[in-house]
Amino acid sequence: MRHTVTLSSETDWPGFRSEARRLLAHLVPPEDVAWHTPAGAAEDLFVPIADSEQKRPAAPVPPAQGAMNFVVPPAFLTLCEKVVLHQDPARFALLYRLLWRLVHERALRHDPLDADRTRARHMMQAVRRDLHKMKAFVRFRPLEREGEPPLHVAWFEPDHHIVEAVAPFFVRRFTAMHWAILTPECSVQWTPAQADPTAAPQKASDASLPPGELRFGPGASRADAPPADAGEALWLTYYAHIFNPARLKTDMMRKEMPVKYWHNLPEAALIAPLTAQATERSGRMVEAAPTSPARRIVQPVQQARALDPHPGAALPDDPKAALAALKRATERCRECPIGAHATQSVMGEGPIHAALMVVGEQPGEQEDLVGRPFVGPAGQLFNRAVAELGWSREHFFVTNAVKHFKFELRGKRRIHKTPGQREAAACLHWLESEIAQVRPRAFIALGATAARALVGRPVAVTAERGQWLEGPQGRRVLITLHPSALLRGDPAERDEAWRAWLEDLAQASDIASLEAAR
Amino acid sequence: MILQRKLAILADAAKYDASCASSGTEKRHSVGGRGIGSTEGSGICHSYAPDGRCISLLKILLTNFCQYDCLYCVNRVTSNVPRARFSVDEVVQLTLDFYRRNCIEGLFLSSGIIRSPDYTMEQVVEVARVLREEHDFRGYIHLKTIPDAAPELLHKAGRYADRLSINVELPTVQGLESLAPEKDGAAIRRSMARLTVHIDEAKAQKAQAESAPTVSLPRARPARAAAPRFAPAGQSTQMIVGADATDDAAILASSAQLYGAYRLRRVYYSAFSPIPDASSSLPLVAPPLVREHRLYQADWLLRFYGFEASEIVAPAQGGMLALDVDPKLAWALAHRERFPVDLNTAPRELLWRVPGLGVRTVQQLLATRRVRRLRSDDLKRLRVPLRKVMPFVVLADHRPGRVLEAEDLKARLAPPPVQRSLFDA
Numbered sequence: 001m002r003h004t005v006t007l008s009s010e011t012d013w014p015g016f017r018s019e020a021r022r023l024l025a026h027l028v029p030p031e032d033v034a035w036h037t038p039a040g041a042a043e044d045l046f047v048p049i050a051d052s053e054q055k056r057p058a059a060p061v062p063p064a065q066g067a068m069n070f071v072v073p074p075a076f077l078t079l080c081e082k083v084v085l086h087q088d089p090a091r092f093a094l095l096y097r098l099l100w101r102l103v104h105e106r107a108l109r110h111d112p113l114d115a116d117r118t119r120a121r122h123m124m125q126a127v128r129r130d131l132h133k134m135k136a137f138v139r140f141r142p143l144e145r146e147g148e149p150p151l152h153v154a155w156f157e158p159d160h161h162i163v164e165a166v167a168p169f170f171v172r173r174f175t176a177m178h179w180a181i182l183t184p185e186c187s188v189q190w191t192p193a194q195a196d197p198t199a200a201p202q203k204a205s206d207a208s209l210p211p212g213e214l215r216f217g218p219g220a221s222r223a224d225a226p227p228a229d230a231g232e233a234l235w236l237t238y239y240a241h242i243f244n245p246a247r248l249k250t251d252m253m254r255k256e257m258p259v260k261y262w263h264n265l266p267e268a269a270l271i272a273p274l275t276a277q278a279t280e281r282s283g284r285m286v287e288a289a290p291t292s293p294a295r296r297i298v299q300p301v302q303q304a305r306a307l308d309p310h311p312g313a314a315l316p317d318d319p320k321a322a323l324a325a326l327k328r329a330t331e332r333c334r335e336c337p338i339g340a341h342a343t344q345s346v347m348g349e350g351p352i353h354a355a356l357m358v359v360g361e362q363p364g365e366q367e368d369l370v371g372r373p374f375v376g377p378a379g380q381l382f383n384r385a386v387a388e389l390g391w392s393r394e395h396f397f398v399t400n401a402v403k404h405f406k407f408e409l410r411g412k413r414r415i416h417k418t419p420g421q422r423e424a425a426a427c428l429h430w431l432e433s434e435i436a437q438v439r440p441r442a443f444i445a446l447g448a449t450a451a452r453a454l455v456g457r458p459v460a461v462t463a464e465r466g467q468w469l470e471g472p473q474g475r476r477v478l479i480t481l482h483p484s485a486l487l488r489g490d491p492a493e494r495d496e497a498w499r500a501w502l503e504d505l506a507q508a509s510d511i512a513s514l515e516a517a518r
Numbered sequence: 519m520i521l522q523r524k525l526a527i528l529a530d531a532a533k534y535d536a537s538c539a540s541s542g543t544e545k546r547h548s549v550g551g552r553g554i555g556s557t558e559g560s561g562i563c564h565s566y567a568p569d570g571r572c573i574s575l576l577k578i579l580l581t582n583f584c585q586y587d588c589l590y591c592v593n594r595v596t597s598n599v600p601r602a603r604f605s606v607d608e609v610v611q612l613t614l615d616f617y618r619r620n621c622i623e624g625l626f627l628s629s630g631i632i633r634s635p636d637y638t639m640e641q642v643v644e645v646a647r648v649l650r651e652e653h654d655f656r657g658y659i660h661l662k663t664i665p666d667a668a669p670e671l672l673h674k675a676g677r678y679a680d681r682l683s684i685n686v687e688l689p690t691v692q693g694l695e696s697l698a699p700e701k702d703g704a705a706i707r708r709s710m711a712r713l714t715v716h717i718d719e720a721k722a723q724k725a726q727a728e729s730a731p732t733v734s735l736p737r738a739r740p741a742r743a744a745a746p747r748f749a750p751a752g753q754s755t756q757m758i759v760g761a762d763a764t765d766d767a768a769i770l771a772s773s774a775q776l777y778g779a780y781r782l783r784r785v786y787y788s789a790f791s792p793i794p795d796a797s798s799s800l801p802l803v804a805p806p807l808v809r810e811h812r813l814y815q816a817d818w819l820l821r822f823y824g825f826e827a828s829e830i831v832a833p834a835q836g837g838m839l840a841l842d843v844d845p846k847l848a849w850a851l852a853h854r855e856r857f858p859v860d861l862n863t864a865p866r867e868l869l870w871r872v873p874g875l876g877v878r879t880v881q882q883l884l885a886t887r888r889v890r891r892l893r894s895d896d897l898k899r900l901r902v903p904l905r906k907v908m909p910f911v912v913l914a915d916h917r918p919g920r921v922l923e924a925e926d927l928k929a930r931l932a933p934p935p936v937q938r939s940l941f942d943a
Contacts, residue, residue: 110889112882118899136562140619152618172547173556177618210549234612235621237522241529242567242577246791247805249570257566267565275568282792282804290798291598331704340691341775343711344704368779369711409778411824 003028006036007092010161010185013084020096024070030100035092072102073109082124087160094120130160135169137261138181141226152179155225156264163188167214175210182220189215232266239267245278246285319352319437326433330403336426338406338419343368348399348434355396355514357440358382359431359450361482362402362419374398378483382446385483385505391512397438401453402427416484424449442468442511443475447482455479466504480504519602525612527602531582531593532628534793535685536756536786538563540574540623540658543680543751548656554617555624555656557680562623575626575660576616580604580641584630588687588698589800590761592793593630599795603632609645610653617657624658624680625649631664639667639675646678658751665702665709672709676716676748681783684709685756689772693762697800710780713753717781720748752783759813760806761790765837767827770816774827777820787813812839819845822877823870842932847873850910851931854922860912861892873931874906906931 003023007015016035023033076098083091098116101108108114112121140152152174158166163186170179171190180189193211253271262268315322330345339345346363349372366376374382386393402424407414419427431453445451451459455471459479469477481501489497541561548554563572581603582593592599604612613625627645629638642661649655661679663672675682684706688694691703723746755776757769773785791805816839819825823846830845831837832852840848850857850873859868861883869880879900883892891914897904909921909931921927 107889111886113886113892113896113899115899132562136564138620142618154620169556169558172549172558174554174618175548175550176552177554231615232619234522234525235616235619237525238529238576238578238616239565239567239573241526242533242573244533244567244569244571244791246793247569247789247807249807250568252570253566253568256563256572265565271568278568285792285794285796286802288795291795343707343779369715371708371711409774409827411826412777412781412821414778 003033004036005033005092006038008038010037011084011164012037013081016080016084016092016095020099021070023096024099024103030093030097033093033096035096037089037092070103072099076102079120079124082127083120085127085161085165086123088123091123094123127160127162130158131162131166133261134158134162134166137257137265138170139264139266140179141229141232143226149178152177153225154179154181155220155222156181156183158183161185164216167216168209171209171212171214175212182224184219184221187217187220189217191215228266236267236270240270240274243274243278245274246282248275248278250275315433315437322437323347323352323434326430326437330430333403333430336423338402338423339404341407342404344371345403346371346373346400346405347403348397348438349373350397350399350438351394352437353439355441356444356508356511357397357399357435357438357442358444358446359454360398360400360446361449361484362400363405364416364484365405365407365414368405373400377487381483381486385502388502389506389509389512391509395515396512397440399431399434401431401450403430419449421452424453428453441476441514442508443471443477444505444508445477445479447485450482451477451479466507468507478504478508521608521612524602524604524608525578527600528578528580528582528604530794531579531599531630532577532626534592534788534791535577535626535628535662536571536788537660537683537754537784538572538574538577538626539681539751539754539784540660541751542783543658544747546656548654551654551656553654553656554614557623557656557658561658564621564623573621574623575658576613576622576624577626578604578609578612578628580609580627580629580638580645581632582630583632586631586698586700588701589797590687590697590758590790590793592795594797596797597795606641606645606648610648613649613657614653614655617655622657624655624660626660626662628662629664635664635666636668636671639664639671643671643675643678646675650678660751663709663713665706669712672712673716673748676713676720677746679749681751681754682713682749683754683756684713686772686776687756687758688762689757689759689764689769690762693764697762707779710753710755710776710782713749714780716748717752720746720750753780754782754784754786756786756788758790759787759810761800765831766809766813766816766839767831767837769813770820770827770830773817774820785817787817808841809839812841812845816845819849824867825849825871843928844873846871847906847931851928854927857910857922858912858918859910862887862912862914872907872910874903876902 005019005023007019009015080095083095088094094116098120101116108117111117134156138154138156140154142150143153144150163181163183167181167188167190170181174190176192178191180187191213193213250271257265257268262271315325327345327347330339330347333339333345342363346367348357350357360374360378360382363373364376364378367373367379373379382398383393402419404427405414406417406419406423408417409415443454445454445459448459448461451461451464451469454475454477455469459469461479461481465480467479469479471477481504483501486494486497486501539561540557541559543557543559545558547556547558561574563574565573567573579593581601582599583601583603584591584593584595587594587596591597609625609627613622616622617624625645627642629642631638642664646659646661649659658681659679660681660683661675663675663682663684665684672682686694686703686706687698687701694701694703757772759769769787776782776785787810789805789807789810790800792802796802816825816830819830820827830849831839832848834852839845843851850871856868856871859872861869861872866880866884869875869883870877875883879902882900883896886892886896893914894904894908894916897907897911897913908916909918909927911918924930
């Protein structure tokens with residue numbers, strides 16, 4: 001038994017849906033159906049599209065005779081919506097066959113490389129490309145109208161039946177503009193609503209479109225669109241001058257902007273002359289002898305970098321200025337390899353002559369980006385401890401044993417890497433210079449790198465934590481864990497570890513509460 | 519000076535910046551606004567010039583007067599090119615006019631350094647402010663940031679712009695010091711870091727605002743404060759290729775660092791090309807376009823195919839990418855012991871390494887092989903370049919045999935030399 005279905009228009013998706021459901025429910029196999037569309041369906045002049053037909057909710061169809069599962073994957077509906085816009089007359093037959101097979105062959109939905117599915121996907125891609133190119137290559141020209149805002153009119157020739165589908169894009173983009181797009185098959189005009197706050201919204205049912213009127217009409221011809229206007233010359237000037245004649249890649253241009261679009265693009269008329277002159281123009285540039293500058297506008301910006309102190313240079317007497325000079329000097333330090341890869345050096349922060357100096361290991365990812373110590377996750381944990389101990393960060397100085405961030409690049413992430421003894425040793429003189437300016441009475445060493453730098457020998461932190469060790473020149477150093485050790489630690493023992501860490505730190509509470517001298 | 523002449527000069531001055539992307543930003547439209555403009559995720563290229571570059575944004579300089587003397591730059595202070603300067607309003611009107619014609623997605627504004635970095639940045643930001651605030655323009659805006667400008671100005675730029683960029687210009691600090699004496703590589707990196715922090719912060723706040731439940735008091739309007747916006751399309755940069763002696767391995771290592779440290783959306787590679795009134799100390803030869811193309815391909819391998827920068831350039835090649843074959847094929851030819859790969863069993867990471875298979879193709883192969891065995895017909899339907907793929911893969915009905923051991927495999931796979939016509943330089 002042969003069935004013939006005539007849809008109401010080239011893009012009658014709702015009609016196709018309901019017919020397909022009916023046929024499927026009656027178990028009509030795809031080879032028994034012939035699908036047709038009336039040629040030149042859109043005969044009526046400027047019929048406003050009924051919104052209810054634009055998007056019908058994707059409700060599952062109740063099973064008819066022979067309780068079949070009609071539920072299809074949502075992706076199939078998206079596919080259909082695009083494929084019905086294709087110009088291939090066989091598209092409806094293909095979609096119905098796919099629907100039939102989806103219902104009757106369970107495995108099909110898991111096989112994206114099935115021949116029918118592949119063909120439908122290619123059609124969808126062709127439609128998408130056409131939609132995209134229409135958004136790109138439509139060119140409006142203003143048409144001045146008496147007593148009305150100018151109407152921007154474009155002439156375009158799409159490959160597929162996409163005008164209705166693409167119109168909302170132009171509405172969203174040019175909501176306040178009056179525009180029309182003419183194509184051989186159909187035309188569309190947008191008139192924004194008058195800015196009248198008392199007016200009731202015209203299309204309360206449709207949240208996707210703003211107030212205004214979108215009208216579709218019959219096809220037009222190129223002669224109906226306005227000719228070039230004076231303003232277009234500016235666009236042509238821009239096109240001619242943004243082109244670099246020294247790099248001709250016309251294949252690439254043709255691939256992305258196929259020749260079939262050229263006759264509707266005003267700038268395309270320039271392609272031939274620009275291409276023809278390119279070789280000669282670029283040859284002239286290569287051959288031209290260098291000229292001497294006609295004038296020097298002003299002297300270039302002063303080179304501040306030349307003034308930077310070099311390692312070993314004398315520091316200013318004022319400790320603040322000295323610390324600033326150290327910061328600039330470490331910025332250019334390449335005594336070990338890690339400085340070259342970091343964003344910046346990160347120096348200590350806090351009052352000069354603070355009684356207590358807290359020394360961590362090295363700046364982390366956040367510190368490297370921000371340029372300040374103790375701002376990353378470990379720094380925040382330390383701040384929590386400071387708050388809990390009732391200390392105040394304004395009273396002591398915080399810094400790191402190593403001044404640059406050492407990391408390993410893994411894919412697109414920088415992973416923290418513990419500085420080696422070589423890097424720590426290379427950096428030690430910067431830390432000592434900092435200490436010489438701040439002159440604290442005591443130190444807290446967070447972790448092994450800081451402990452070794454301050455005490456002058458390898459320190460087994462887990463064994464010697466909570467103790468005051470003596471370093472060179474009678475330096476008093478309280479040893480404890482680095483906060484990142486707590487972050488990495490066993491979650492089950494986190495509370496216990498936190499308490500122990502606070503106990504260690506509390507030994508410095510007397511000194512931490514001292515105001516900075518002077 | 520008439521507008522058309524200015525436009526000609528300032529477009530000429532801007533064309534050496536490769537970036538033109540209009541993608542990756544938030545979705546916006548002009549519904550409910552006073553003006554025009556929309557962005558819908560993927561960018562749109564409205565035209566292409568015969569140099570093969572897309573025209574998506576109106577890419578111009580505010581002025582090409584400049585105090586700096588960067589040798590590779592057409593606008594350096596010692597060049598005798600004609601100079602011009604737009605007023606803020608001229609740029610605004612040009613942007614809106616081209617936008618209404620549907621010629622562009624928005625504006626990419628850069629500038630020569632006049633008076634001071636801060637003054638210049640202020641002018642650039644003012645253009646964006648007028649477009650956004652006075653004309654309610656909702657299209658795409660990309661601002662070139664001046665690294666030495668004040669942090670407040672960078673912050674303001676991020677509020678109006680979709681994308682910000684700072685050009686590292688040359689892949690190495692040494693190269694920058696010798697060719698662009700006024701530019702400071704460390705300052706460029708610090709600025710990028712600052713943008714990274716702002717972009718991350720805005721992103722985190724947005725995510726928080728979207729996930730937090732709205733609390734509404736009785737009779738109060740349920741409202742949540744809009745998250746502050748900062749360059750939703752992120753930041754990018756550009757390197758000039760071929761102006762100094764840096765090899766491809768160093769360029770890719772530098773890119774990998776930039777992606778890792780500052781989460782750049784893109785690194786653009788711009789083949790150094792002859793410019794009008796060039797400096798005598800630079801190579802004035804045809805731009806290395808194939809090299810530029812290979813670098814982009816390698817960049818893709820870095821970002822989407824799980825390659826590390828250090829493995830892309832074969833050690834045998836003196837730090838340079840092969841010009842005759844693409845970098846993935848070059849890697850496969852140099853690592854034949856890793857092939858053939860069985861498409862029915864190999865993990866995703868290995869499928870990514872097969873020449874000719876893209877990320878999307880791999881996705882579909884993985885989905886299909888869950889329900890059945892993959893055959894050669896499947897590859898045909900996927901329209902992959904079979905000549906390139908088949909020697910490296912095993913399928914239910916295909917084994918490459920000894921072809922992987924063939925000495926002349928590269929010659930067989932490399933595209934045959936083409937007779938170039940006058941128009942395909």
